[in-house]
Amino acid sequence: MHEYAVVDELITSLLPRLETIPGEVSAVFVRKGELRILSDRALENAFELLSRGTRLESARLVVESVAAVVGCAACSYEGASTYYGDEGGHFAIPVLACPRCGAAVSVVCGRELYVDRVAIKDDVPPSGGVQ
């Protein structure tokens, strides 16, 4: 249930950054590297609960996944990782070994967790009175 702790940090750090941005926030887009061990559902639920009484109350949290990219010092490969998964393809986990030469790799992408953008509802411009 550490998703609550994560969302708590998210809201605490996001609110001051929104101070200069007018308008109603309708969505918060978070990018989550696929190596992170965080449930999207739990993040969304935590956001709904913890945003109450703040400016983010009516916003929804949208989690977007970032694929792992690995780098190999041995053969200078950089790109998609190899994956471990069950036969039915229900899940696939990046394996931290070089798909080209098998050496240990470093993670270039896949561990990030950040707010990429927020969607702001624009005030409806006053209509000219005609239908």
Next chain:
Amino acid sequence: MHDVRFKGEDILGRQLELAEANYKKLREHGIRSVSVLGAIGSGKTTLIERAIVRLQGEGLRVGTIAADSAGDDDHRRFLAKGACSVNINTQDDCHLDAHTVDHALDDLPLGELDVLFVENVGNLICPADFPLGTEREIVVISVTEGDDMVRKHPKIFAQTDLVVVNKVDLAAAVGVDPQRLVADYAAINPHGKIVLTEAKGGRGVDEVLALLGFPCTNTQW
């Protein structure tokens, strides 16, 4: 509707900074540090107790941070082995964080320590996203948790480079083949190291310590 983009600073950036500060503080004092993760009852405390005795036999001064939801049982066990220990109760928190460890470090005589073990709350999953700033990290599982433990938590094991499979003395009794765990781990993390132990009897502990960079030369236990 319009979008406002951000620079993409990590949501847990504050945690990462605190972890980095802990790392630096420990380095400055020349302390080698290890955090120990794993489910409740897998044998984390027992392994650390063994390590304390073993490393003290090598002339090293060992400190510990014991974290549990409540109580000070583990803390007392470490004190009884001669470690300098600090107890932390996380209450309802499912993991320890870098900030809490920073406070615990203030309560330890850092100038008088060579090695520090941090025992995290018994929980395999939640601590993974909260680095504490230790140099190394190990995950302790035990055969009594079943032979599908590694496959059930592939993301954790894919990112853990040292795994201890404890209570191998009970493997036959619970009908678990430890080699199955070893094979699964090799598939998920081909460059990781996995050690079978019976921490209670001390079996395998030297191998774990050697992989952590503490070769033990003393033959006396």
